[in-house]
Amino acid sequence: MKTVLIADDDYMARQKLRGIMVWEQYGYTISGEAANGKEALDLIREQTPDIALVDMDMPVLNGVELIRKMKELKLPISVIVLSSYNDFDYVRDSMKLGALDYILKSELNKKQLLGTLSCANTGQDQETRQGFSDQDEVYIQELYVRKILLGLLKEGEQGGELIERYQLPIDKSRNMLAVCELDDYYLAVEKMDEKGIFTFHQFIEHLWKEAALKVPEIFPVKIEDRRYCLVLSCRSILSIGNAQRLMESVLSEIRSNMLRFLNMTISISISSICLSLTELSDYYRKSEQRLKNKFYLGKNAVIHVSEEAVPNRDGGGQETQICFGVEQEKEMLFLFSIGDVSGLTEKIRDIFLQMERSRKEESQARTLIIELLGVIRTVAKRNGADFQLLCEIEEPFHRVKQYETLKDLENWILDICYRLCEQTAQREKQKNYNRLTVNAVFYIDHNYARPISLSDAAEYLQVSSSYLSRIFKNDTGMNFVNYLNQVRIDKARSMLEGQPVRQIKSIARETGFNNYNHFFTVFKSIVGMSPVEYQERER
The missing domain is CATH 3.30.70.270 (Reverse transcriptase/Diguanylate cyclase domain)
Known part of the structure; x- marks a missing residue:
C-alpha cells in the first residue's frame, strides 16, 4: 500500500478527498491529515508518506513554503498540489520546487486523481509502467509534455530523455x-x-x-x-x-x-x-x-x-494622456443632469477611442476604466441612483477585470450610462406623478418577476382597481399591463445582452412570463424583433 498524506486547512475539502473513493481498492491508504503547513511538516517527519496532497493556501506554512521545507529534508515523497483558484504563478513556484503535478479543486474527481496518483508511481524505468491503463498513460504523457511546455523540468531532467522514456x-x-x-x-x-x-x-x-x-x-x-x-x-x-x-x-x-x-x-x-x-x-x-x-x-x-x-499607434511620439479629473467629472455630471444621452455617448466613445489609439498596457487601460467607473459612481450618487443596481452586479469594480476586451468594457460602461440617464429621466417624470402612481411603479419594479396584476397592486396600495388604473394611465400614458410588460422586457433585454450561455426560456421565467409564446409575442411587439434575433444581434 502506498501511503498518502492530505494537507488542507479546509475540513470539507479533506472529507471530500477521503470519500472520493475506497483508497485501499486502488493500492493506497491515507496515513494522516493536516490542517496547516506546520502540522503537515510534523507528520511528514514522523511518517514519511509516499505521496503528499498539498493545498496551496494554508495558514502557518502555505503550500509553497511546505514544499520548500520538504525539499530541504530530502525525503522521497511525491507531492501533488491542490489549488482552489487559478493563480498559475503560485502553482508554478511549487512545481519548480519539485511538485509532481497540480489539480484544481473545482475539477477534482476520482478519475483525475487516480491518473495523477499513477504518475507518482511511474519510477525511473519502463518496467514500472506495466499494468497501467491507456488512460493512465495519457495522464502521464500530459504531465510531462506540460512540464516541458511550461519549463518546469526538475534539475537533471532532460526533455529528450523524457520523450523516449514515456x-x-x-x-x-x-x-x-x-x-x-x-x-x-x-x-x-x-x-x-x-x-x-x-x-x-x-x-x-x-x-x-x-x-x-x-x-x-x-x-x-x-x-x-x-x-x-x-x-x-x-x-x-x-x-x-x-x-x-x-x-x-x-x-x-x-x-x-x-x-x-x-x-x-x-x-x-x-x-x-x-x-x-x-x-x-x-x-x-x-x-x-x-x-x-x-x-x-x-x-x-x-x-x-x-x-x-500590439503596436502603439502613436508612432513613438507624444504619449496620449488620458485621465479623469475634476473637469471631466463636471462635464459628465452636466451631461447627465440635462439628460444628453447622445453627448454622453460621444464623450465616452471618445475616451475609449483614445485608449484604443494609444494602445497602453492592458493593466493601465483597466486602471483608467476603473477611474471612469468611479466618476460614474459619483454621478449616480448625486442623482440618488443605486450604483450596484445600475451595474447589475454586487462588485462593479471587480467586473472590470472580468471583461476581456476593450470593446466589451466600452459597451458595458455605455449600458450603465444609458440606465443612469433613463433612471434620471424617469425620476424627473415621477416628480409630477400622483403619489399613488409612484408607489405603483415601485411595486412593479420590485415584483415584476412574479405573476402580478392590476388588482394585486390595488390591493397592496389599498385602493380600487378602477381608481388606480385611471390615475396610473393619466400619469404614465400607459395602462398598468403595458407598463408592466415594458419593465419586464427591459429586464429581459439586459439579460440577453452579454450572457452567452443563458437560455431564452429561463429568461422568460425570470422576468415574470409563465408562457414562452406570450413572452415571444410581447418582446417582438415592444422591441421590433424576436428574442432570438435580438440575442443574435447583440452577440
Whole structure:
C-alpha cells in the first residue's frame, strides 16, 4: 500500500478527498491529515508518506513554503498540489520546487486523481509502467509534455530523455504550438455551481480531445481551466504549409463545436515551428504573451507569430494622456443632469477611442476604466441612483477585470450610462406623478418577476382597481399591463445582452412570463424583433 498524506486547512475539502473513493481498492491508504503547513511538516517527519496532497493556501506554512521545507529534508515523497483558484504563478513556484503535478479543486474527481496518483508511481524505468491503463498513460504523457511546455523540468531532467522514456507524442526537434484561451470563461462559470463547473470542464475537454484524435500528430494539453495547448509534432511533415493546414483543420473543428454546443469562442496564438526542444517553453511563453493582444484585437482572434506585440499607434511620439479629473467629472455630471444621452455617448466613445489609439498596457487601460467607473459612481450618487443596481452586479469594480476586451468594457460602461440617464429621466417624470402612481411603479419594479396584476397592486396600495388604473394611465400614458410588460422586457433585454450561455426560456421565467409564446409575442411587439434575433444581434 502506498501511503498518502492530505494537507488542507479546509475540513470539507479533506472529507471530500477521503470519500472520493475506497483508497485501499486502488493500492493506497491515507496515513494522516493536516490542517496547516506546520502540522503537515510534523507528520511528514514522523511518517514519511509516499505521496503528499498539498493545498496551496494554508495558514502557518502555505503550500509553497511546505514544499520548500520538504525539499530541504530530502525525503522521497511525491507531492501533488491542490489549488482552489487559478493563480498559475503560485502553482508554478511549487512545481519548480519539485511538485509532481497540480489539480484544481473545482475539477477534482476520482478519475483525475487516480491518473495523477499513477504518475507518482511511474519510477525511473519502463518496467514500472506495466499494468497501467491507456488512460493512465495519457495522464502521464500530459504531465510531462506540460512540464516541458511550461519549463518546469526538475534539475537533471532532460526533455529528450523524457520523450523516449514515456513515449511522449512530441518531436525532439520540430514542433508547432497553438495556445488557445476560452473567451468569456469567467462570465460563463460565474453562476454555475461546483457540479456545473465540473461538467462544463469535462465536456470542453472531450471536445478538444475528440478533434485532436483525428490528427495523430497533434497532442492536446490542458494548461489551466480556460487555456489549452495543441502540440503538433512535425517529424514527418515536410513543409510549413502542411503543418499549418493540419493545425488549422483541428482548430477549425474545435472552434465550430465550441460555438455550436456552448456558444463560446476561443482566441488562438499560433507559433512558428520550433526547431529545438530546449526552446519549446520559450515558444509557449511567447505564444501565451501574444494572447494579450486580444484586449485590443477582440475575441475569437487568431494571432500569428508575426504579431509579436500590439503596436502603439502613436508612432513613438507624444504619449496620449488620458485621465479623469475634476473637469471631466463636471462635464459628465452636466451631461447627465440635462439628460444628453447622445453627448454622453460621444464623450465616452471618445475616451475609449483614445485608449484604443494609444494602445497602453492592458493593466493601465483597466486602471483608467476603473477611474471612469468611479466618476460614474459619483454621478449616480448625486442623482440618488443605486450604483450596484445600475451595474447589475454586487462588485462593479471587480467586473472590470472580468471583461476581456476593450470593446466589451466600452459597451458595458455605455449600458450603465444609458440606465443612469433613463433612471434620471424617469425620476424627473415621477416628480409630477400622483403619489399613488409612484408607489405603483415601485411595486412593479420590485415584483415584476412574479405573476402580478392590476388588482394585486390595488390591493397592496389599498385602493380600487378602477381608481388606480385611471390615475396610473393619466400619469404614465400607459395602462398598468403595458407598463408592466415594458419593465419586464427591459429586464429581459439586459439579460440577453452579454450572457452567452443563458437560455431564452429561463429568461422568460425570470422576468415574470409563465408562457414562452406570450413572452415571444410581447418582446417582438415592444422591441421590433424576436428574442432570438435580438440575442443574435447583440452577440
